[in-house]
Amino acid sequence: MPDALSKHLKILTFLALAFMVPATTVAELSIARGSAVSGSQQRDNAPEWVYTLRQGDTVASITQTLLSQQTTRQRLLEHNGLASNAELGAGDTLRIPVNWLKRQPEPARVIAVTGNVQQISGMDGRKLPLSEDSIVRVGDEILSGAGSATIELADGSELRISPNSRLMFNRLTQFGKSGMVDTRLRLQRGEVHTRVRPVIEGGARFEIETPSAVAAVRGTVFAIQATTNGSSVQVTEGVVDFGQPGNTRRIPAGYGASVSTANGGALNIRQLPPAPTMNPLPSVLTQLPAELSWQAGGYPAYRLDIFDQASGTWVQSRDVAGTRFDIAQLDNGRYEIQLAAIDQRGIAGMPGTAELEVDLQAKKPDLTAPADGESVNDDMPEFRWQLNGANEVARVEIAEDDSFRQLVTTSEWAPESQALPSRPLSPGQYYWRVVTEAGGSSVATSEPRKIVVNGTLPPVRIISVNYLDSQVRVFWENIDTATDYRLQLAEEPAFRNIIKEADIADTTAALRLIPGRRYFVRVKALSDGPLASRWGPGRELYLD
Numbered sequence: 001m002p003d004a005l006s007k008h009l010k011i012l013t014f015l016a017l018a019f020m021v022p023a024t025t026v027a028e029l030s031i032a033r034g035s036a037v038s039g040s041q042q043r044d045n046a047p048e049w050v051y052t053l054r055q056g057d058t059v060a061s062i063t064q065t066l067l068s069q070q071t072t073r074q075r076l077l078e079h080n081g082l083a084s085n086a087e088l089g090a091g092d093t094l095r096i097p098v099n100w101l102k103r104q105p106e107p108a109r110v111i112a113v114t115g116n117v118q119q120i121s122g123m124d125g126r127k128l129p130l131s132e133d134s135i136v137r138v139g140d141e142i143l144s145g146a147g148s149a150t151i152e153l154a155d156g157s158e159l160r161i162s163p164n165s166r167l168m169f170n171r172l173t174q175f176g177k178s179g180m181v182d183t184r185l186r187l188q189r190g191e192v193h194t195r196v197r198p199v200i201e202g203g204a205r206f207e208i209e210t211p212s213a214v215a216a217v218r219g220t221v222f223a224i225q226a227t228t229n230g231s232s233v234q235v236t237e238g239v240v241d242f243g244q245p246g247n248t249r250r251i252p253a254g255y256g257a258s259v260s261t262a263n264g265g266a267l268n269i270r271q272l273p274p275a276p277t278m279n280p281l282p283s284v285l286t287q288l289p290a291e292l293s294w295q296a297g298g299y300p301a302y303r304l305d306i307f308d309q310a311s312g313t314w315v316q317s318r319d320v321a322g323t324r325f326d327i328a329q330l331d332n333g334r335y336e337i338q339l340a341a342i343d344q345r346g347i348a349g350m351p352g353t354a355e356l357e358v359d360l361q362a363k364k365p366d367l368t369a370p371a372d373g374e375s376v377n378d379d380m381p382e383f384r385w386q387l388n389g390a391n392e393v394a395r396v397e398i399a400e401d402d403s404f405r406q407l408v409t410t411s412e413w414a415p416e417s418q419a420l421p422s423r424p425l426s427p428g429q430y431y432w433r434v435v436t437e438a439g440g441s442s443v444a445t446s447e448p449r450k451i452v453v454n455g456t457l458p459p460v461r462i463i464s465v466n467y468l469d470s471q472v473r474v475f476w477e478n479i480d481t482a483t484d485y486r487l488q489l490a491e492e493p494a495f496r497n498i499i500k501e502a503d504i505a506d507t508t509a510a511l512r513l514i515p516g517r518r519y520f521v522r523v524k525a526l527s528d529g530p531l532a533s534r535w536g537p538g539r540e541l542y543l544d
Contacts, residue, residue, distance in 0.1 A: 055090045062094065071100045106154035106172050106181070108136040111313050115147020115163070122169075142167045144190065150314050155181045157196045157206070160314050165190020170209075185209070191225045193305075193317075196238075209245075213259040216241040216248065223348065232258035234272055236340075236350055243267045256347055273299060273341040273349025284357045287390035289326035292337065294352070296323050299341040303348045309334040309355070330358045331440030360439030363389035365417075365446050367434060375452040377532065379424040385417055385434045385446065392436045396421065402431045402448050413437070427455030457481060457525040460536035472511045472541055474521055482525035486533070490520050493538055513543045 051062065063073045077084060080094055088094070110132055117130040122139020130142065130149055142149060144165045151159045154172065161167055171184040182205045185192075196206050196217045206217040210226035213233075220238025225231060233242045234256040241248040242257050244265045251257045257269045277295040294302070304325055306316040310333065319342065327337075335358065338351035366386040370376060383396045396411040396419050397404060408430065411419035433448045457479060466473040476485065487509055489500035499519075502509070503526065513519055519541040524533045 051094045051096055053088055053090050053092045053094070057088075057090065059086070059088060059094075066096065066102060067100050068102050076100075107138075108151050108153050108159075108169065108172060110134040110136065110149055111152050111158075111311075112150040113147065114149075116145040117147040117149045117161070118143045118145070136169055136172075138169055138172050140169050142169075148317070152313075153181070153183060155183075157181075157183070157194065158313065159185075160193040160317065162191035162193070165192065167192060181206070183207070187224060187226045189226050189228075191223060193223045193314075195221050212261050212265065213243055214245050214248065220253075229262065230258060230260040232256060232347065234348060236272075254350055272347070273297070273343050275350040275352035276302060276339050276341055278337075278339055278352050278354050281354055281356050283355075284359050285327070286359055286361070288330060288358070288360065289328035291324055292327050292339075292354075293324040294339060297341055299343060301342040303340045303342055303351075305338040305340075305351070306330070307336045307338070309336055327356075332358050332360055332438075332442065334358075358439060360391050360442060361389060362392055362436040362438040362442040362444040363387075364444045365394060365434045365436050367446050367449055370449070370451050372449040373452070375454055377454045377456075379426070379453060379455060380420050381425070381451065381453070383411070383419055383421075383432060383434070387415075387417055387436065389436060389438055389444070392438045394434050394436045395419065396432055396434055398425070398430050398432045400428075400430060402450075404431070404433065404448070425453045427453050429453075454532050456532045456534055457527055459534045460485060460523040460525050462521070462523060462536065462539045465539065465541060467543060470512055470515060470543065472513055472543060473508060474511065474523075474539070474541075475508045476523045476536070478507050479525040481527055483528055484526040485523050486526055487521065487523050488535075491518065493520050493540075495520065495522065495535075495538065511541070513541060515543045518542050 051066070053062070059073050059076060063071065063076055067076065074084060076094065076096070077086060079097070110130060113130050113132055118127050119130045119134060119136065120127050120141040120143065122137060122141070127143075136142070136151060142151070142161055142165075144161050144163050146163055148163055149161045151161070153159070159167070166188040167190070168186040168188065170186055171182055173182040184205070184207045186209045188211065192208065194208075194217070208215045208217070208224055210224070210231040212226070213231040215222070215224050215233050217238070217240055220235060220240055222233055222235045222238070222240050224233045233240055233251060235251050235253050237253050239253070240251045242251050243249050244259060244267075249257065249267055249269065251269065254272055255269055256272050257267055259265050259267055274297075276297055279293045279295070281290065281292060300321070302320050304316070304318055304320050305314060306327075307313065308315050315330065315335065335356055337354045337356065339354075340348040340351040342348050365388060368386060369384045370381060385394070387394060393413045393415050394417070395413045398408045398410065398421055399406060400408060409421045409423050409425070411421060429450065429452050431448045432451055434446045436444045460476050460479060463475045463477055465475070474487075484503050484505050485507065486501065486503050488495060488498050489511065490496070490498050500511075511521070520538045521541055522535050522538040524535045526533055
């Protein structure tokens, strides 16, 4: 073990012994008003938590919200050497034995999922796909195949489950509304990265157990791995008590430790690779991708994590070979980048950090086609435009009025400069525009244009022909969208020389023909709207 680590561990051991002194010997009770009773009253020997009253707190409200039903207000006052008429205010303190606090199961919440991750219910054993905002309860298990998941615990601590991992939630307990938690997990295999909020001394607990070791946490950032050959941990903030159950050592930030099943569970402690030196990035990125680079350190790979500063959640995590990475696919916001070297054993070291802000701005596109007011014969016309910003996606919006209160249809969002509507357009007049988006929050909209979709009326088929003396009556099918019909009569099937043409409002017409001569008739539908008409097939007529 390095001399520096040995010295560090001795100091931490001394401090740990100091913190093990019962709270009853060091806690000071501030009494604002009221009189104290004898301090020689019998008190519980359980670990204690010192609670500082906030504005609006009373002994009665604390008893109701924090303590179990068996613990009364009078018992709490007596434990603190206070008279029954004592009045306390904001800033005063009360000593509360931990075993007096309420213990309530508090579920965890899934805040991000990528790839294939499944949840096994602890109640009925059902296996379901894990999704964002899923609830994880005591007894549940998470199985990550090729995917990963980020889970937020009741106290705000976060777990990122790496691919090919199995994590069991054995205990998720919160002590009333005190903020104290008792979280116990079992990592059967794989890897978990944690960002644990500092635990409150005197009863709060956060442990991750593996088949070969246990990690007890007091507020830290660390990663833990479990394989068939043993377990390992890397601590980047705070401290972790790690080792076989009942035989743990305190591992400080900057060090890692491993327990191997092959050598009887001996604990091996080592210093982590130092943080890489990252080359400066602009403080604000107005377009992506942007290149992140760092100084070579002779390591085979690096682990890159990107966190959202506002929520603290993981946004991206990946292993990178070489000394550069293109930052892309980030929405507008502030981020923290952490970069750690991975040594030959696959262990990630101390992270270097950098902060950046992404501020992508969408710009109004220029429409190119169709022209304003243009008529088209295609019910799926192509719309074209020119993008004027960087990292933009765009879509066409089509409505029946220029206020676009109700869209008829749109195209899909895409980083393209042309698109088709997602469904065919019925004949008629429409308005269209293009909306661009950048960074998930910046939107720009073009001016609207008018477009007329002509469409076509179906061809009209002649149903029957009746002959009576020198008159012929022709019947044809009805077209719902037609207002009138146009009939043509010719003496040859090509209808090059029309001898009669008439517009008819009905679906039948009577013709007087010269006997012994051949004629040909055809019909098409007419409309007041922008509908092109097509002639139906011709029909031969002959009167003896």
